[in-house]
Amino acid sequence: xxxxxxxxxIFLAGLFVLTVAxxxxxxxxxGQPVPSYxxxxxxxxxxxxxxxxxxxxxxxxxxxxxxxxxxxFALGGYAMGMHLMREIGDRGVYANPELPDFMVxxxxxALPWYWYGFDMFWFACAMVLLVPGTLAFVxxxxxxRSRVTGVYLSIITQAMTYALMLAxxxxxxxxxxxxxxxxxxxxxxxxxxxxxxRAWLFGLSAFALACGLLLAKAITxxxxxxxxxxxxxxxxxxxxxxxxxxxxxxxxxxxxAMMAGVAGALYVPQVGIINPGEFSPANSIEIVIWVALGGxxxxxxxxxxxxxxxxxxxxxxxxxxxxWLFALGALFVFVTxxxxxxxxxxxxxxxxxxxxxxxxxxxxxDGLDLDVRPESMRGGxxx
Amino acid sequence: MSIQLAxxxxxxxxxxxxxxxxxxxxxxxxxxxxxxxxxxxxxxTMMDIITGKTRPDEGSVLWNQxxxxxxxxxxxxxxxxxxxxxxKPTVFETQSVExxxxxxxxxxxxxxxxxxHRRSATEAARIGEILELVRLDGxxxxxxxxxxxxxxxxxxxxxxxAQDPELLLVDEPAAGMTDAETMRTAELLREIxxxxxxxxxxxxxxxxxxxxCRVTVLHQGHVLAEGSLDHVSAxxxxxxxxxxx
Numbered sequence: 050x051x052x053x054x055x056x057x058x059i060f061l062a063g064l065f066v067l068t069v070a071x072x073x074x075x076x077x078x079x080g081q082p083v084p085s086y087x088x089x090x091x092x093x094x095x096x097x098x099x100x101x102x103x104x105x106x107x108x109x110x111x112x113x114x115x116x117x118x119x120x121x122f123a124l125g126g127y128a129m130g131m132h133l134m135r136e137i138g139d140r141g142v143y144a145n146p147e148l149p150d151f152m153v154x155x156x157x158x159a160l161p162w163y164w165y166g167f168d169m170f171w172f173a174c175a176m177v178l179l180v181p182g183t184l185a186f187v188x189x190x191x192x193x194r195s196r197v198t199g200v201y202l203s204i205i206t207q208a209m210t211y212a213l214m215l216a217x218x219x220x221x222x223x224x225x226x227x228x229x230x231x232x233x234x235x236x237x238x239x240x241x242x243x244x245x246x247r248a249w250l251f252g253l254s255a256f257a258l259a260c261g262l263l264l265a266k267a268i269t270x271x272x273x274x275x276x277x278x279x280x281x282x283x284x285x286x287x288x289x290x291x292x293x294x295x296x297x298x299x300x301x302x303x304x305x306a307m308m309a310g311v312a313g314a315l316y317v318p319q320v321g322i323i324n325p326g327e328f329s330p331a332n333s334i335e336i337v338i339w340v341a342l343g344g345x346x347x348x349x350x351x352x353x354x355x356x357x358x359x360x361x362x363x364x365x366x367x368x369x370x371x372x373w374l375f376a377l378g379a380l381f382v383f384v385t386x387x388x389x390x391x392x393x394x395x396x397x398x399x400x401x402x403x404x405x406x407x408x409x410x411x412x413x414x415d416g417l418d419l420d421v422r423p424e425s426m427r428g429g430x431x432x
Numbered sequence: 433m434s435i436q437l438a439x440x441x442x443x444x445x446x447x448x449x450x451x452x453x454x455x456x457x458x459x460x461x462x463x464x465x466x467x468x469x470x471x472x473x474x475x476x477t478m479m480d481i482i483t484g485k486t487r488p489d490e491g492s493v494l495w496n497q498x499x500x501x502x503x504x505x506x507x508x509x510x511x512x513x514x515x516x517x518x519x520k521p522t523v524f525e526t527q528s529v530e531x532x533x534x535x536x537x538x539x540x541x542x543x544x545x546x547x548x549h550r551r552s553a554t555e556a557a558r559i560g561e562i563l564e565l566v567r568l569d570g571x572x573x574x575x576x577x578x579x580x581x582x583x584x585x586x587x588x589x590x591x592x593x594a595q596d597p598e599l600l601l602v603d604e605p606a607a608g609m610t611d612a613e614t615m616r617t618a619e620l621l622r623e624i625x626x627x628x629x630x631x632x633x634x635x636x637x638x639x640x641x642x643x644x645c646r647v648t649v650l651h652q653g654h655v656l657a658e659g660s661l662d663h664v665s666a667x668x669x670x671x672x673x674x675x676x677x
Contacts, residue, residue: 291510
């Protein structure tokens with residue numbers, strides 16, 4: 050069992066080809082067959098894919114259905130956004146070398162303490178990991194120790210991201226209120242509007258996705274990964290074997306949150322803005338749809354699902370914007386009912402696998418089962 | 433002989449219903465003990481209390497005359513050396529038979545230890561031994577969820593052996609087994625007693641007879657009688673609440 054099995058190999062090879070072909074088509078080919086905006090758009094998809102892999106790690110392999118993963122993504126994004134704001138320096142509208150424009154506008158006379166250090170790139174990068182990681186640690190510590198599972202856990206993760214959204218909407222928070230952070234100029238001295246920088250960001254996103262996939266694969270293939278699956282399938286049994294279930298959940302939740310943070314940090318310079326809308330519960334639910342659509346518990350499928358849905362969204366919103374949300378909902382219902390193993394399951398056509406996934410596991414003492422269909426569709430779980 | 437486990441004056445009620453009422457039991461090291469009793473006699477609650485899943489309202493549960501088990505959680509009691517087999521076979525259905533045993537194998541249980549764990553030759557050999565013992569060596573690579581009910585029972589017994597606990601709590605191991613399998617299970621439990629302490633909760637009287645050990649009869653959360661099977665069978669109260677039904 051290597052880290053790169055058939056499906057991982059095919060996906061990584063495809064990703065590599067894309068990473069070379071897209072910038073090449075953008076910058077080196079006659080007539081520019083790949084417009085610059087497409088490079089950033091695809092880069093954004095790759096960030097979504099990494100976010101989906103992060104969620105699949107906790108949901109697909111440990112049964113933690115987080116409906117708040119968008120929060121970790123947004124926090125990573127804000128950490129990077131804060132650095133980009135500081136890098137604008139005196140080129141802002143108000144030409145204040147110290148304060149970002151929105152602070153001047155809101156009559157701040159000094160930089161809030163929590164903005165200190167973000168002028169340094171390395172510090173911002175550390176925060177991209179540490180802020181989501183710390184939040185996940187504190188949240189998980191309390192939730193997993195009190196044995197909050199199933200639907201109840203999903204609801205409090207949702208509440209977490211909603212609370213953060215409301216907080217970030219407030220001007221007093223010092224993160225730009227509902228406008229968020231924007232008008233970025235450059236990163237490490239490279240102009241964010243230039244094709245070369247865009248190509249680099251795209252390449253970095255692809256690299257981060259590949260690393261995320263391999264890390265998640267390494268974790269799920271280790272013995273720890275087996276314990277995670279054991280927790281997903283029969284949590285109480287795992288406890289009676291002597292495993293401290295809450296420690297395992299905490300570990301994978303923190304790793305996943307950090308991964309989501311990295312995705313957010315790469316997303317922000319490519320879309321040029323981060324605002325509290327990223328914390329919206331609907332965003333987090335959409336991540337679940339990506340994973341379910343691609344194939345829960347497959348990692349590669351989750352990444353694929355994110356890219357498929359995001360592409361779909363771009364096409365549909367350009368074409369008939371009103372129906373996008375209905376289409377998304379319909380897609381989720383369709384996948385849940387007809388493709389319990391997701392698109393990847395369909396492609397690989399594992400008939401036997403499908404049969405066993407439909408076979409409900411025998412009722413066990415804690416009343417949970419391991420149907421691969423999303424928990425949200427089944428009720429179940431208890432506090 | 434020293435005492436492995438001592439419950440003293442343990443009570444626990446759920447919504448006013450006393451599932452366990454002033455229960456006192458002692459089990460010696462290496463002993464094989466059968467616990468019988470009608471439905472609702474408190475057998476499962478007793479096991480929940482011993483393993484730290486449920487805390488008693490009052491009373492003490494002492495391990496090796498020194499450790500208070502009521503202070504520990506499930507993982508804590510498991511690490512101390514208490515293994516439990518559930519009434520309904522509970523195995524990890526989406527994982528292979530071999531991996532089920534590997535997960536149970538006595539080992540470090542910390543996050544870091546499992547993250548960097550590599551299966552050693554000794555472990556692989558031990559897994560092979562256990563699979564042979566529970567007659568699942570042919571099903572090594574099969575998904576545990578695809579096993580028959582009886583095979584799952586065996587797999588769970590195998591997991592219990594892999595844990596190598598000092599005390600085995602076994603809840604209705606013979607449920608869903610054929611007569612031959614039942615007798616083999618009794619034989620196996622008799623074999624492992626001595627090196628391990630074994631407490632078996634069972635309904636099947638044939639099975640209890642085959643265990644040939646000291647029997648404790650529970651009724652309404654306390655001990656009604658204790659002694660050899662013939663001794664308790666002769667007790668008129670026992671006959672009334674349980675055997676005579």
